[in-house]
Amino acid sequence: MEQTEQTTKDQIYIIDDAKWDELIEITHGAAAVCYQCGVCTATCPWGIVKDETVSVRKFMRQAQLGIDNGSEQLWLCTTCAQCDASCPRGVVISDVFRGLRQVAWDHGKPEEGLPSVLWSVFWNQNPWSQAPSQRFAWAKDLDLPSFDPENHEILFYVGCTASFDKRAQKVSRSLVQILNAAGISFGVLGDDEPCCGESVLNVGHKPYFLEIVDETMKVFQERGVTKFLTVSPHCYDVFKNHYPQMDGFEPVHYTQYLAVLIDEGRLKFEKKLKHKVTFQDPCYLARHNNESQAPRKVLGAIPGITLEEMENNASDTLCCGGGGGRMFLETAAGERFSDLRVDDALYTKADILVTACPACISCLEDSVKSKKLKDFAVMDVAELGAQALRAK
Amino acid sequence: MVASLYGVKQAKKAIWIFLEQEGGKLEGVSLELLDKGRQMADNANWSLVGLLIGKDVSEIADEAFSYGADVVVLADDPLLDVFTVDAYTQVTYDAIMEHKPSVFLLGATPNGRDLAGRLAVRVRTGLNADCTNLNLDKKRGILVSEVTGFGGGIAALIEMQNHRPQMATVRPGVFPPGEPDKKRKGKVIKLPIKLEADTIKTKVVERVVGEGVDLTQVPALVVGGRGIEGDFGLMRELAGLIGGDVGATRPPVDDGYIERERQIGQTGVVCRPKVSINCGVSGAFHFVVGVQESDIVISINTDQEAPIFDFTDYCIVGDVFEIIPALTAALSSVKELAHG
Amino acid sequence: MANLHMVVCLKVVPKPEEIRVDKKTNRLERTDARSELNPPDMNAMEMALSIKERYGGKISILTMGPPYFEPLLRVGLAMGADHIYLLSDRDFGGADTLATTYTLAKGVEKIEGVDLIFCGEESSDGATGQVPPGLAEWLDFNQITMINNIELAPRKKTIRGRREIKAGHEILEVPLPAVVSVAVASNEPRFMDYRIKDWAFEEERMTVWSKDDLDVDAEYIGVSGSPTIVSDLAQAATRERKREFLTGTPEEIADKLKVILQDAL
Numbered sequence A: 001m002e003q004t005e006q007t008t009k010d011q012i013y014i015i016d017d018a019k020w021d022e023l024i025e026i027t028h029g030a031a032a033v034c035y036q037c038g039v040c041t042a043t044c045p046w047g048i049v050k051d052e053t054v055s056v057r058k059f060m061r062q063a064q065l066g067i068d069n070g071s072e073q074l075w076l077c078t079t080c081a082q083c084d085a086s087c088p089r090g091v092v093i094s095d096v097f098r099g100l101r102q103v104a105w106d107h108g109k110p111e112e113g114l115p116s117v118l119w120s121v122f123w124n125q126n127p128w129s130q131a132p133s134q135r136f137a138w139a140k141d142l143d144l145p146s147f148d149p150e151n152h153e154i155l156f157y158v159g160c161t162a163s164f165d166k167r168a169q170k171v172s173r174s175l176v177q178i179l180n181a182a183g184i185s186f187g188v189l190g191d192d193e194p195c196c197g198e199s200v201l202n203v204g205h206k207p208y209f210l211e212i213v214d215e216t217m218k219v220f221q222e223r224g225v226t227k228f229l230t231v232s233p234h235c236y237d238v239f240k241n242h243y244p245q246m247d248g249f250e251p252v253h254y255t256q257y258l259a260v261l262i263d264e265g266r267l268k269f270e271k272k273l274k275h276k277v278t279f280q281d282p283c284y285l286a287r288h289n290n291e292s293q294a295p296r297k298v299l300g301a302i303p304g305i306t307l308e309e310m311e312n313n314a315s316d317t318l319c320c321g322g323g324g325g326r327m328f329l330e331t332a333a334g335e336r337f338s339d340l341r342v343d344d345a346l347y348t349k350a351d352i353l354v355t356a357c358p359a360c361i362s363c364l365e366d367s368v369k370s371k372k373l374k375d376f377a378v379m380d381v382a383e384l385g386a387q388a389l390r391a392k
Numbered sequence B: 001m002v003a004s005l006y007g008v009k010q011a012k013k014a015i016w017i018f019l020e021q022e023g024g025k026l027e028g029v030s031l032e033l034l035d036k037g038r039q040m041a042d043n044a045n046w047s048l049v050g051l052l053i054g055k056d057v058s059e060i061a062d063e064a065f066s067y068g069a070d071v072v073v074l075a076d077d078p079l080l081d082v083f084t085v086d087a088y089t090q091v092t093y094d095a096i097m098e099h100k101p102s103v104f105l106l107g108a109t110p111n112g113r114d115l116a117g118r119l120a121v122r123v124r125t126g127l128n129a130d131c132t133n134l135n136l137d138k139k140r141g142i143l144v145s146e147v148t149g150f151g152g153g154i155a156a157l158i159e160m161q162n163h164r165p166q167m168a169t170v171r172p173g174v175f176p177p178g179e180p181d182k183k184r185k186g187k188v189i190k191l192p193i194k195l196e197a198d199t200i201k202t203k204v205v206e207r208v209v210g211e212g213v214d215l216t217q218v219p220a221l222v223v224g225g226r227g228i229e230g231d232f233g234l235m236r237e238l239a240g241l242i243g244g245d246v247g248a249t250r251p252p253v254d255d256g257y258i259e260r261e262r263q264i265g266q267t268g269v270v271c272r273p274k275v276s277i278n279c280g281v282s283g284a285f286h287f288v289v290g291v292q293e294s295d296i297v298i299s300i301n302t303d304q305e306a307p308i309f310d311f312t313d314y315c316i317v318g319d320v321f322e323i324i325p326a327l328t329a330a331l332s333s334v335k336e337l338a339h340g
Numbered sequence C: 001m002a003n004l005h006m007v008v009c010l011k012v013v014p015k016p017e018e019i020r021v022d023k024k025t026n027r028l029e030r031t032d033a034r035s036e037l038n039p040p041d042m043n044a045m046e047m048a049l050s051i052k053e054r055y056g057g058k059i060s061i062l063t064m065g066p067p068y069f070e071p072l073l074r075v076g077l078a079m080g081a082d083h084i085y086l087l088s089d090r091d092f093g094g095a096d097t098l099a100t101t102y103t104l105a106k107g108v109e110k111i112e113g114v115d116l117i118f119c120g121e122e123s124s125d126g127a128t129g130q131v132p133p134g135l136a137e138w139l140d141f142n143q144i145t146m147i148n149n150i151e152l153a154p155r156k157k158t159i160r161g162r163r164e165i166k167a168g169h170e171i172l173e174v175p176l177p178a179v180v181s182v183a184v185a186s187n188e189p190r191f192m193d194y195r196i197k198d199w200a201f202e203e204e205r206m207t208v209w210s211k212d213d214l215d216v217d218a219e220y221i222g223v224s225g226s227p228t229i230v231s232d233l234a235q236a237a238t239r240e241r242k243r244e245f246l247t248g249t250p251e252e253i254a255d256k257l258k259v260i261l262q263d264a265l
């Protein structure tokens, strides 16, 4: 029995013409223009942590030749888009990886653990195997109003991780405090809030993702949702770049929303904090969406905060390691990007490593703990902001 | 309406217990059922009968008497040496049809369930599985069984009025074991065996006791987190005493204290034990996903604010290195816990 | 065994945490609850699919239940099964284990030529693991229950199933035809194959049989075929964790824990 598993896993797929067309289609022809220069391989952060780099170039070649060896390497990619940014031919490499993964879903065996993630989205409407009826349990005591397009300026779309992960719930709560302090009228979808499908898209199951898009859009339309803010840059990215952009459909990341509120004078942080901080740009903000100013603007509006930048910042940020479905896959100790990132942060002599993404928090906080650091914390922009609100 | 092979009128006022044995010793659940059966029999003035099947097992009858049986019906035959559902169902069926008890109880062990499921159909009667309580209504002679469903969320009382025997299975540990009374004696009735070797289709190819880890199937899980500083010996000792196995959070795995196969969580093993005991575990989301299906969660942590306590039934704010040794000492003083 | 015919018994169950007891009628209120395929049945399906992958053959899904089960049963087809047989009739309702296994057995007989039947270890809505042996008994099939691994000897026509027993395991062998029940969480069910999803939803993939289509004795089905009756129903404790803090000296705490463990194990 074990043997069957093995053989299917390591099977070599010689992809015929039909499959090749499929691949080109899945990857929007992206692979076709690669001229094999190898710049991508050189920039991939896996090169720093693994002796043997993830050969992005080789994958591009295989994609061109229509061969997918379904190797473990295929699932390493965090879709951080570091390589996309450096490719002289403008290949959207993370898309190619998603496409190759789709081929693996169709023709081979996806990485262990990932089918369970999809099933969880299917049965529970979240990738974390949590009971859907508990989605809004985190906000039980907050009395958040159900979204009403007539009365509310904006919808607060919480997202799965920020709804269920105890650590990330703190970010959600902080954000509620800030929105309230700024006098924003907002609502939530409660237990009806659908999963955006980010994990499904990034582990490469495009057909199922498209089904989720339809269902989610149905809920949004029924509830009259147009403008909404997300906690996670991952949700934001999916809504912004992978959903049909209907009239008035306007996803914003919460840092962008807060930045505007600050500009408009509606949000003021009045309590002085005393921290030197550094900022980890989430890939899904800084690279996929070219947004590195908004979180800095919010941090800059908090009195008493000084920001010391790390070496790789803004669109040059180093991935925390949590994207592309890696939150559901194990990364061996010593190979975690977040360890490197915490070292970068320590080098700035900051006492807080701030970020704006639940996945970053998870990974970075883990690294901080494993390094047994004292007097050094990982926080979200929203948490820091909430601390700087005038006490009621 | 479907009728059982014998009805209320033909049924004898007796409670039968399937005496499950392994290597010449009665299973804990059989002792528990004997004790419960004794109480019900006394209350209704019925007799309590043990059905003992195996090879060279007649000596066990005395143990059954000391735990409350009035009679032991004994099926002793070389073909009954190891449990096979074919042979055991056949023999049990013969015994039941001859003596026609009104109530027949079995432990909800793998073998008990196999036998109960087949037998109930063979005699066309009802079967209440995995009961959490039993009561014999002495006026009506009816067994009222309590069962739960939906992960314990719903409890129901079930009975059968016209069918005999009234069958039920009970998981190990539901009822407390009784105290043996060595002076109690009883009667052994030998059952004639009409078995042919070739009617037994089931072959036991391999049987290994005390080996192999499959954390998804363990009844009790002891998890060591970063807070136990790599002392998995302590964890193993406790796990051994409760018939469970050892798991870990990611940090001890990272630090090389224990194999990666034992990591519990989203990117490790997802378990569903009856009990999980988390020692020095903070309760990160990635970990909690791995134990949230446990029936009961116990956690020990020095930090009262640790998030793990939100996912815990029995919270202990304390030092693992004080609590666990105290617990192993307390458990070592009782011989062994029943586990199923 | 290219003509190996396997049956997987799938059951649609309400999500356990969403089920309520209606205080007035004393009945289960499941209309508002989301449904899912009984999780252990998914493991059964995966095991059957792994056999099909290796030896060929076909898989039929067998279910007794109302017509609204249909969309979820189609999920099984999208995973790789070949056909659905839905036994659906008002008169099948209210069945306990005896009537359920009888009706399913009649379904298996009508399907014809079935070699191997897979069931989940138990179902989350209460029927606890007694269906597989009962089904095997009606059909006079062999059985191995609670297995987490299976091997097929195609020429000898036997199966070997491995199951965990108290701190160990055993491997049992029986000749086909047989019923096996699969231990929950013993494998990772594959996700649906979206390339065949449209196919899976085609009408002709499913056959519905009512009591008139099956060779059933009316006395043996539904309520009249069920010896047991529910005399009372209650909402038990919620699934929320107790969060009870145990205090005292380590020895006092240990004594409390000992009692808790003895009750639970």
Ligand SMILES: Cc1cc2nc3c(=O)[nH]c(=O)nc-3n(C[C@H](O)[C@H](O)[C@H](O)COP(=O)(O)OP(=O)(O)OC[C@H]3O[C@@H](n4cnc5c(N)ncnc54)[C@H](O)[C@@H]3O)c2cc1C
Pocket: A326, A327, A328, A329, A330, A362, A363, A366, A369, B224, B225, B226, B227, B228, B248, B249, B250, B251, B252, B263, B264, B265, B266, B267, B268, B269, B279, B280, B281, B282, B283, B284, B285, B286, B287, B300, B301, B302, B303, B306, B318, B319, B320, B321
């Ligand atoms: C992508 C990803 C996947 C992951 N997957 C998993 C996974 O599958 N499984 C997993 O476990 N983790 C996983 N993690 C790691 C997870 O986020 C946590 O870091 C980890 O679970 C923490 O382990 P811990 O509770 O043992 O350690 P800590 O969080 O360091 O907690 C130790 C606890 O022990 C307590 N303590 C210390 N000394 C004592 C004492 N003497 N007595 C009692 N209590 C004491 C402390 O108060 C503290 O609460 C993953 C992380 C990421 C980013």
Ligand code: SF4
Pocket: A043, A044, A045, A046, A054, A056, A076, A077, A078, A079, A080, A081, A082, A083, A084, A093, A094, A097
């Ligand atoms: S997206 Fe990031 S992780 Fe993936 S191949 Fe490119 S650089 Fe490497």
Ligand code: SF4
Pocket: A033, A034, A035, A036, A037, A038, A039, A040, A041, A056, A057, A060, A086, A087, A088, A089, A090, A091, A093
């Ligand atoms: S950087 Fe671009 S062109 Fe160069 S190998 Fe990578 S994908 Fe191809």
